[in-house]
Amino acid sequence: MRYSITEQKRPILIIKGKRGSKVSTLESAVKPVFRPRDNASITPKTDKKQKAKKAPKPAKVKQEPPKPLSKEEKAVRHAAKLKAAVDILATLFPKVFNLESPKPLKVGIGKDIRKMIAEKGLDIPNSQISTGLMAYTQTEVYQKSLVEFRSGFNLDGLVDGEVTDKQRERAKKKLDELQASN
Numbered sequence: 001m002r003y004s005i006t007e008q009k010r011p012i013l014i015i016k017g018k019r020g021s022k023v024s025t026l027e028s029a030v031k032p033v034f035r036p037r038d039n040a041s042i043t044p045k046t047d048k049k050q051k052a053k054k055a056p057k058p059a060k061v062k063q064e065p066p067k068p069l070s071k072e073e074k075a076v077r078h079a080a081k082l083k084a085a086v087d088i089l090a091t092l093f094p095k096v097f098n099l100e101s102p103k104p105l106k107v108g109i110g111k112d113i114r115k116m117i118a119e120k121g122l123d124i125p126n127s128q129i130s131t132g133l134m135a136y137t138q139t140e141v142y143q144k145s146l147v148e149f150r151s152g153f154n155l156d157g158l159v160d161g162e163v164t165d166k167q168r169e170r171a172k173k174k175l176d177e178l179q180a181s182n
Contacts, residue, residue: 085132088124089113095157097136102145105137106152106161116155140178146171 069077090097093113096105110133117124136142146163154160 082131082135085128086135088128089132089136092117092122093155096153096155099136099139099141102136102139102142103153103157104142104146104149104151104163104167105133106154109133109152109155112155138174140175143171143174143178147175 086097086099090099093116096103096109110129113129113133114126117129147168150162151159152161152163
């Protein structure tokens, strides 16, 4: 038998490279061919040396931690926060929230306040409403009004409910505590 070779055949070498790619010929084994999996744009890789030269890291500036507040500064901030919350309620509902001549509030007025604020479309957090109510009702003049009045008042300044004996007794105790601390 005689064989005739008309075309020179190259030996085939299969090498598995990164990501399971195959190199099919000896020449391509020396220089692998990269074929992207999708038609995404290909960005050339840069050397680590070039990256360091291109984007130097800015020097870190150490910031000193904030100094802790003294007791007096904390008390001043807290008092300002309480006053701001009460001022919001006094602005929105001046018929009821008045520290010069306070009226006892009806039981459940917090729900009424939240409902009115929602109806008006105001953006006042519930925590600020609660803080304002707490600050207002803990004042000495409000406690005196609980002892003096027999009725509670709604947001329109109209009588709505009554001050119970239990509330009146609690107010007297609170007044005694406030006067003892002064």
